[in-house]
Amino acid sequence: MVEAMSESQWNQERKELLERIAILEERLERVQQLTAVGELASTTTHEFNNILTTILNYAKMGMRHADAQTRDKAFGKILDAATRAAKVTSTVLGLARNRKPGMEPTDLVSLTNDVLLLLEREMNKYRVSVEKNFEQVPEINANGNQIQQVLVNLLINARQAMPDGGRLILKISYDPAAKMVQLSVRDFGCGIPAERLPRIFDSFYTTKEGPDASGKGGTGLGLSLCKSVVERHHGKIRVDSTLGKGTMFTLKFPALE
Numbered sequence: 001m002v003e004a005m006s007e008s009q010w011n012q013e014r015k016e017l018l019e020r021i022a023i024l025e026e027r028l029e030r031v032q033q034l035t036a037v038g039e040l041a042s043t044t045t046h047e048f049n050n051i052l053t054t055i056l057n058y059a060k061m062g063m064r065h066a067d068a069q070t071r072d073k074a075f076g077k078i079l080d081a082a083t084r085a086a087k088v089t090s091t092v093l094g095l096a097r098n099r100k101p102g103m104e105p106t107d108l109v110s111l112t113n114d115v116l117l118l119l120e121r122e123m124n125k126y127r128v129s130v131e132k133n134f135e136q137v138p139e140i141n142a143n144g145n146q147i148q149q150v151l152v153n154l155l156i157n158a159r160q161a162m163p164d165g166g167r168l169i170l171k172i173s174y175d176p177a178a179k180m181v182q183l184s185v186r187d188f189g190c191g192i193p194a195e196r197l198p199r200i201f202d203s204f205y206t207t208k209e210g211p212d213a214s215g216k217g218g219t220g221l222g223l224s225l226c227k228s229v230v231e232r233h234h235g236k237i238r239v240d241s242t243l244g245k246g247t248m249f250t251l252k253f254p255a256l257e
């Protein structure tokens with residue numbers, strides 16, 4: 001009888017602990033989202049400043065030179081810059097709106113392109129050249145905002161693994177036999193020693209001393225968040241890495257029929 005009591009008590013405690021973990025996980029995710037919004041705001045402000053500088057300079061040039069050729073060139077540059085500004089705004093608004101928890105049919109290619117647009121400036125600054133190898137793929141059932149956060153973390157990790165710049169290859173493809181959409185992020189950076197690989201998905205595991213000059217990295221939460229988001233999407237995340245050669249993260253998601 002006593003035994004039975006303690007077992008049910010034990011079960012009750014276990015249940016309570018699991019509930020608390022679920023609540024904490026939800027909170028962690030909210031904090032990560034706020035961090036992402038903060039990063040987005042600062043990236044967007046810089047981006048807009050750059051675009052405004054371009055527009056102002058070409059407007060001045062167009063006013064100074066009356067000849068049709070120079071004016072046409074100036075108008076062309078202004079139009080390009082303004083179009084880019086509009087694209088940035090709509091992407092940021094899309095991200096901000098997409099904070100709802102639900103899943104919806106999502107095109108991984110356009111989602112990845114949005115993320116790349118937002119990180120373009122940062123990648124240029126750190127001399128990281130991004131190569132895209134995108135196939136047309138079926139939609140997946142996803143929360144766009146969460147997948148975007150996963151991509152941002154993988155891309156920032158890759159950038160931080162190449163302090164002197166380098167290549168970053170993104171590939172999106174479809175495996176019809178497994179009915180899985182696959183996305184890989186490959187860098188040619190420092191790599192991860194084999195003995196550390198099993199720990200990189202642990203919460204708070206980091207080898208970075210703190211945030212870098214752009215204020216990113218160092219909490220050790222990025223990959224643990226990636227893993228939990230991918231698993232919530234019934235997907236898989238794996239890593240292949242060779243010390244001194246580079247790292248590849250591969251995500252797989254079930255395709256929508």
Ligand SMILES: Nc1ncnc2c1ncn2[C@@H]1O[C@H](COP(=O)(O)OP(=O)(O)OP(=O)(O)O)[C@@H](O)[C@H]1O
Pocket residue numbers: 153157158161187189190191192200201205206207208216217218219220221222223224247
């Ligand atoms: N592409 C990569 N190349 C080399 N090492 C990596 C790469 N991605 C992750 N790592 C290693 O895994 C660790 C954990 O990564 P994770 O993204 O979880 O945390 P972080 O980048 O240190 O901090 P943050 O939570 O701010 O992203 C990193 O500190 C780094 O040692």
Ligand SMILES: [Mg+2]
Pocket residue numbers: 153156157217218222223
């Ligand atoms: Mg990280």
